[in-house]
Amino acid sequence: MKLTFGPKNRDQMQFNMTAMIDVVFLLIIFFMLICQFIVRENYELVLPDDCVSATVPDRLDRNAVTVSVVPREVGADQGTATTAQWNGNNVIYAVRAAEFDPLAPRYRQNPQALLRDMTEAIQQDTARRETALVHLRADSNMTYGQVQQVLVALSQAQVRQVQLAAFRGEQNNNHATGNQQ
């Protein structure tokens, strides 16, 4: 008797690699381009906690522009800044994912340019949305002098609706980090 392992069986064993590799590479490229922006927009910081009147929305407003005030990482590159400059500017501002470093040479030479650039960035971002709403996420260890730069920029960009990020209860040492939406 002759057993038939014909072409039919060989067809079933065929593995379609081409399509799969195509899709996997597409996904890799997609995430490499997109995910960086999502993660960078949400900085790790310690928000003020124990704020009884803070309301927790069911969903974050997608029209809101997030402006962050985050401490510069400990041990970060000091560049050519002097110690006095470093101590006064241990902060990074971010309008969504666009960072503004007060120690950048451009802003050290012309401090007014920092405020002007932040104002322009806020104006550009809010102009694309239905409502000019800003979520201000500032680290609780920042000083008012550092945060007020953002308040002035918001005022100059004619943004009136601001929501200050804070925890309703105690934070329990869990830092606010990247938000995957």
Place this chain on the structure above:
Amino acid sequence: MSIGTALRQLHGKRGSHKGRSLQLQMVSMIDVVFLLLVFFLLTANFRSREGFLPAELPRRVTRAELAEIEPLELVIATLGNGQCQVSVAGEGGFVFRSSSDGGGFDQLREQLSQTLQAQRRYTEDPIKLMPLTQTRWDHVVKTYDVIRQLDLQNVIFAVAN
């Protein structure tokens, strides 16, 4: 060959062809789905649900408008030992100091409420927050939270020099 037989043969051919083209490549799809699952599990960086304190930045106002009602001024400072100090001048004025761990703001709410009553102020009357440049943002937000609890809406953030 009759027309009926020809049509049946044609239909049969089409049917079998259709069946083959509709075959789903489940293996590759599951591979990709698992890859995505692993990717998200490894890269996800979850954040606690944050709350928000709504604030309204004032539009540009003229001096005449500002002079209508004198705002109640709250000077906020962070002391060397980490305490928050809030001082209010005028009738019923007080100096509040938080505990060194930043607590005790309930007392500020009570003191501020008494001052508002002593000065016969309404909830729509302006409140001016005057934090110093070196005041911690945490203390500014907690003081603002107390103001929100008292239902005071008209809050101005002063620019520190």
